[in-house]
Amino acid sequence: MNLSQREHIANVVASVEQATTAQVLNPQGSDAVQASWLRCVNHHGLDPSRLQEARILPAGQLREHRQQLEELRFVAQPGLDKLYQQIAPAGYILLLADAQGVAVDYLGDVNAEISLRRAGLFLGAQWSEALSGTCAVGTALATRQAITIHQTDHFDATHIPLTCSAVPLFDSQGDLQAVLDISALTSPQPRTSQHLVMQLAQQQAQKIENAWLLHRHRHDWVLKLSRNPAWHDIEPEFLLAFDAHGRLTGLNPAARHWLKAHPQPLGLPLSALFPGPMEQLLYTPQLEDISGQQRFYAQTIHPVRPTPATGVTLSPKLAALSGGDPQLDQQLRRATRLLDSSLHVLVQGETGSGKEYFARAFHQASPRCKGPFVAVNCAAIPASLLESELFGHLPGSFSGAGSKARRGLIQAAEGGTLFLDEIGDMPLEMQTRLLRVLSEQEVTPIGARQPQKVDIRVLSASHHPLAQRVADGLFREDLLYRLQGACVHLPPLRERKDINWLIEQMLAGRAQLSDRARQALVNYRWPGNLRELNHALQYALAMCESGVIEWDDLPDTLCFVAPFQPPASDDQHEALLRQLRTVHWNISAAARQLGISRMTLYRRLQRLGIQLPERQ
Incomplete structure (x- = not known):
């Protein structure tokens, strides 16, 4: 125990004794911190002179x-x-702790993992107030308030x-679900x-809470309200979810x-x-509350049709x-x-239909796949490199192999998922070797x-x-049988009924769509599927100037391809x-x-077919 730790213990003991005797909190410290110190002694039975190592x-x-x-994460x-990304350059790490104070997600410097683990700033660390004393995660859970616990605010001298x-995170029912924590070993x-760190944490916590509500209430109506007309869509102040009967659900x-x-x-009814x-x-863009004293700018998010009950609860991922x-x-x-x-799984679908997105989500959702x-x-x-890439090689095993052994991608996926995209284009000789791996x-x-x-586990796409490639x-027919232990077919975008949901997901609140632009997007056949839709929206975002994507902000392919081109009216x-x-045909003035x-x-x-008169 060093000198600073002994001095800290003496300060904690004196502060607790003074607060207990005087029945008031120590004016020398933060009320929230002093109240936490009292809880540590009187309710949790912690001894300030007993230093405790981090609990993982x-x-x-x-x-x-x-x-x-899992779903909130x-x-x-x-x-x-x-x-x-914002806090890492300054040496901070990020923890997401559950309502019991256990760090269930962690982002930190891999080069400092030994020090961070020793300090408890690591995945699996327990930071409840009852175990660790006054600490940011535990005290935020106890008080349900955002708090900074800085250096000697900690109860345990180790910290x-x-x-x-x-910052605590609440769900749409008002229940505390998790805590977002930013910490550093030194400061x-x-x-x-x-102060700035706390502001960043609070801002991101609000965004996570809003995203959590929108996800959990995607089958309800959601009103996005703001008193500022410029921000009601991008950063709404208030989110209110209602069921089909107009009653508040979140x-x-x-x-x-x-x-x-x-x-x-x-x-409450709406x-x-x-x-x-x-x-x-x-469907009203401006609302006044029942008292008539407050005006809000509003946007409504329509409910997504719920999946029919089938006895199977879909994995959140x-x-x-x-949609x-x-x-x-x-x-x-x-x-x-x-x-x-x-079972190995074969994923089939047109180019751009989201096969790799599905494979990644399947891997993340599978409890069997702990590896990468x-x-x-x-x-x-290239066929000449595929064998070496997949299977790896020993030093000098072929011309250009180099002096060091190289582990192949199959071994790199140990304990996890190997996703073989466009497996139908694999050369026949490689198919034979892959068959042995699977068998x-x-x-x-x-x-x-x-x-x-x-x-x-192999997922292929x-x-x-x-079957036609086999014919x-x-x-190889025997390889096909191995790969398709189960088969999943992803529908093409032109057949999907949730295109409006997909559009909103890809726009992520960065712009709105005019009715005519939305109709063009819905009516187009999308030969490139999700990839083409994403590219089209990125292009439109670059073209639009007012925060609203108009028809003529879309790529030309969406506007000129018959019969899906929305006709321009004579008006x-x-x-x-x-x-x-x-x-007088002055383009700048117009x-x-x-x-x-x-x-x-x-x-x-150009799209309305109007020709400029020739200059004289």
Whole structure:
């Protein structure tokens, strides 16, 4: 025990004794910290002079905690990744802890893992107040409030080098689900140095809570409300979910605070908040509350049709691939039944239909696959290199092999999933070697004499009908039987009924669609499927200028391909002609009056078939 730790213990003891005697909290410290110190002694029976090492759960217990929070972890992951990119350069790590204070997700510097694990800033660490004393995660759980526990705020002297800022995460019912924590092994001494860190944590926590509500209530109506017209779609203040009968089923924490006059807001009818019938309110861009004192800018998210009850509960990671398309839902239910099996799975679908997305989600959802996900595009690797890439080689086993052994991708997938994309394009000689891997569960690197055991699950995919490839002599029939222990067919985009949901997922709130643009997207045949849709939306986002994607912001392929081109009305044609004549065909002046750029106006002229008069 060093001098600073002994001084800290003495300070804790003195503060607790003073607060107990005077029945008031120590004015020298934060009220929340002093109250936590009292709880540590009086309720948790902790001894400030007893230093405790970090408690890390064993793998089996950690797995149980992670599985219980799997759906929230899946929804939160993009936000956690983005937040970590912001804080990592300053030496911070990121923890997501469950309601018991167990760190179920962790993002940190791999080069500092030994120090971080020793300090408890690691996956599986237990940070409840009852075990670890005053700490950011545990005290946030105890108080249900965001808090920074900085250096000597910690109860246990072991933790005084640390600084930690934690924000509790609540679900749409108001229940505390998890805690988002940003911590560092060292930091400047002033507590104010952590203010920006806390702001970042709170901002990301709010986004995760909103994303969690939208995910859990995707089968309900959701109102996005804001008092600022520029932000009601991108960063709404309030989210309120309603069922088909117009009764409140969920709300985000900001909305719960807004409705604090209602102790039990869940179940309230929409008419108790806003005047008017539900059918009108859900399609109104501006709303006034029942008192008439507050005005909100509103957007309504329509419910996704729920998957019919079949006795199978979809894995959250697989369910996230569908917005309610019947064909896809049927395939996902079939896939869910296969998660615990040892069968290899063949995924078939057109190019761009999402085969690799499905394979990754299947791997992440499968409790059997603890190892990595390794993807190989059999059509992209030259035949001369494919054998070495897949099977690996010993030093000097062939010309250009080099002086070091190289492990192949099959061995790299040990304990996990090997995804063989475009398996139909694999050369026949490679098919023979792959068949042995599947039948014997062993691989022989090039130049090796003894095979090596491997434990992998193979997911393969092809846009070719493999039965036809077999008939044409291009694919081994016995390999096909091995690969298709089970088969999943992904429908093409033109057959999917959830295209509007897909569009909103890809736009992610960055822009809205005009009715005409949406109709063009829905009516197009999408030969490139999801990949083409994503590219089209990225192009439209680059072209649009007002936050609303118009028809002429879409790629030309969507607007000129018959019979799916939405016809331009005579009124639009004549209205634009009148506008141009008013400004004597001055393109710059017309664009300014229309509030668009000159390039957008030129595209609109082209698509409406309007020719500019020749200059004299």
